[in-house]
Amino acid sequence: MKKLTFNRAHKLKKEYPDYFVRIYQFNAPIVPGDTVRLTYKGTRRQTGFLNGSADAQFVANGTFITNTDIFPLTGYIRGFELQDLADRKKRGLHEAEGLPERSNQPAQKYSLFGGIGRTSLDVTVSTEPDQTVIVPGYLQKQWVKNKRAYFYYKTAEQVFPFFSVVSGRYKVKRDKYKNINLEVFYHPDHSYNVPVMMKSLKDGLAYNEANFSPYQYRQIRILEFPKYRSFAQSFPGTVPFSEDRGFLYQHDPEKLDMTYYVTAHELSHQWWGHQVGEANVKGGQMYSEGLAQYSALMLLKHQLAPVELSRYLKYELDAYLKGRSREQKKENSLYNTDNQPYVHYQKATLAYFYLQDLIGEEKINRALKKLLINYGLTDKYPTSDVLVNYLKAETPDSLQFVVDDLFKKITIFENRVINPTAKKVGAQYQVTIPIQTTKYYTDAVGIEKKTPIRDYIDVGIFTQDVNGKEKLVYLQKLKFSKDQTTVVIMVKDKPTKAGIDPIYKLIDRNTEDNQAVVSIN
Numbered sequence: 120m121k122k123l124t125f126n127r128a129h130k131l132k133k134e135y136p137d138y139f140v141r142i143y144q145f146n147a148p149i150v151p152g153d154t155v156r157l158t159y160k161g162t163r164r165q166t167g168f169l170n171g172s173a174d175a176q177f178v179a180n181g182t183f184i185t186n187t188d189i190f191p192l193t194g195y196i197r198g199f200e201l202q203d204l205a206d207r208k209k210r211g212l213h214e215a216e217g218l219p220e221r222s223n224q225p226a227q228k229y230s231l232f233g234g235i236g237r238t239s240l241d242v243t244v245s246t247e248p249d250q251t252v253i254v255p256g257y258l259q260k261q262w263v264k265n266k267r268a269y270f271y272y273k274t275a276e277q278v279f280p281f282f283s284v285v286s287g288r289y290k291v292k293r294d295k296y297k298n299i300n301l302e303v304f305y306h307p308d309h310s311y312n313v314p315v316m317m318k319s320l321k322d323g324l325a326y327n328e329a330n331f332s333p334y335q336y337r338q339i340r341i342l343e344f345p346k347y348r349s350f351a352q353s354f355p356g357t358v359p360f361s362e363d364r365g366f367l368y369q370h371d372p373e374k375l376d377m378t379y380y381v382t383a384h385e386l387s388h389q390w391w392g393h394q395v396g397e398a399n400v401k402g403g404q405m406y407s408e409g410l411a412q413y414s415a416l417m418l419l420k421h422q423l424a425p426v427e428l429s430r431y432l433k434y435e436l437d438a439y440l441k442g443r444s445r446e447q448k449k450e451n452s453l454y455n456t457d458n459q460p461y462v463h464y465q466k467a468t469l470a471y472f473y474l475q476d477l478i479g480e481e482k483i484n485r486a487l488k489k490l491l492i493n494y495g496l497t498d499k500y501p502t503s504d505v506l507v508n509y510l511k512a513e514t515p516d517s518l519q520f521v522v523d524d525l526f527k528k529i530t531i532f533e534n535r536v537i538n539p540t541a542k543k544v545g546a547q548y549q550v551t552i553p554i555q556t557t558k559y560y561t562d563a564v565g566i567e568k569k570t571p572i573r574d575y576i577d578v579g580i581f582t583q584d585v586n587g588k589e590k591l592v593y594l595q596k597l598k599f600s601k602d603q604t605t606v607v608i609m610v611k612d613k614p615t616k617a618g619i620d621p622i623y624k625l626i627d628r629n630t631e632d633n634q635a636v637v638s639i640n
């Protein structure tokens with residue numbers, strides 16, 4: 120850092136050069152609502168080789184940094200605290216505090232991006248002469264000076280003050296959805312999945328616009344960055360996407376299409392995160408991450424047969440179960456999720472999916488539309504109780520408990536089918552399916568308590584088509600009110616397997632026994 124000044128009288132009180140921390144004191148205190156201008160000049164450079172992992176953000180081709188990588192950060196940054204429980208204990212530190220409580224009113228004023236309010240963005244970046252820079256906003260000007268390529272971007276809309284800067288040698292695929300420019304910037308050899316990304320962008324724009332609100336920008340751009348890092352992230356109209364998450368992913372038709380799914384998720388953050396930004400308190404992440412998952416899964420629901428869709432549900436379910444088994448502290452409900460990805464991604468996906476399956480997708484979408492009307496593109500950041508109440512308002516009285524089960528409690532099922540049989544009756548098959556259903560509520564440390572079942576659960580019957588491919592010939596929600604139930608169903612096709620919750624909509628701790636082969640008598 121060569122220079123750092125404020126436009127108010129101040130002095131440097133203390134400095135910790137090893138940690139790049141400085142404490143300044145203003146001569147006159149700053150009061151809430153005051154503005155202070157900070158001007159700085161500095162360099163971020165890696166010299167020579169490192170013993171440990173090298174800087175993966177600044178690379179020869181495909182640099183991807185955010186403002187937090189190059190701007191001074193002000194205030195207390197909780198994200199820099201030591202997280203590992205054992206490391207903290209060794210240093211005599213108490214357990215790290217998580218997100219503030221949902222009811223913490225001062226904390227509710229801060230968005231998920233950590234600040235208050237939105238801003239305009241005006242950025243000029245220079246790079247290698249053969250590279251392109253992409254920053255959120257619209258390109259205003261581009262020029263070359265002293266063998267450096269310059270790019271000047273400016274937003275037309277107010278955005279949250281967190282932005283990406285990407286630079287690489289790119290090929291660009293352009294397309295259009297209505298008046299929105301779609302662009303994928305990719306390494307010229309990595310074109311395989313560009314059409315899938317384009318399709319996902321178009322499908323996602325169509326779904327989210329039809330069901331929620333108009334897209335707020337005139338462009339959406341996907342930008343490849345190298346696989347030293349493996350994730351994708353959504354900034355205003357701009358999605359940096361790791362090569363291995365999307366560009367080099369090879370889709371096996373019998374498995375998940377992660378490129379399509381992740382693209383839809385990131386696009387949906389333009390609504391969930393950028394239109395509605397939650398308050399940065401416990402439970403908030405059921406908005407940005409949970410709803411991005413919901414929007415993405417709805418696209419798949421409308422395109423896939425239930426058996427194909429079940430791969431995505433099972434993927435999320437398995438990840439949730441694995442996540443909770445590795446929890447070091449305590450499991451929270453979705454309503455109180457506290458930086459627990461297995462809760463606000465995986466469990467949220469299943470919770471929103473089950474609720475829309477039970478009460479209807481249009482009802483969930485009506486609740487979400489109301490959310491956008493009341494909170495979209497404002498500086499009001501909702502907390503989890505707001506959405507839970509909107510969902511409850513769309514749910515019949517008799518099913519209110521389901522919303523609590525999904526969002527406020529930790530609910531686990533153990534559903535199994537035991538030796539299903541079938542016999543031919545005339546031209547049809549009569550299938551008899553003995554089913555065992557058990558429901559538990561668990562506490563934060565995993566102590567389970569059995570609770571009476573009163574739930575709607577799918578019963579399914581499979582057959583094989585001429586190509587030996589499995590398909591569902593029967594899938595209906597039935598109400599279960601006892602632990603042991605025998606269901607009798609007539610079907611036309613020869614049954615091969617029968618199941619309880621056979622496509623994994625509920626949180627079931629053992630899915631191996633959800634389906635069983637039907638013996639024909």
Ligand SMILES: [Zn+2]
Pocket residue numbers: 384385388407408411
């Ligand atoms: Zn996300």
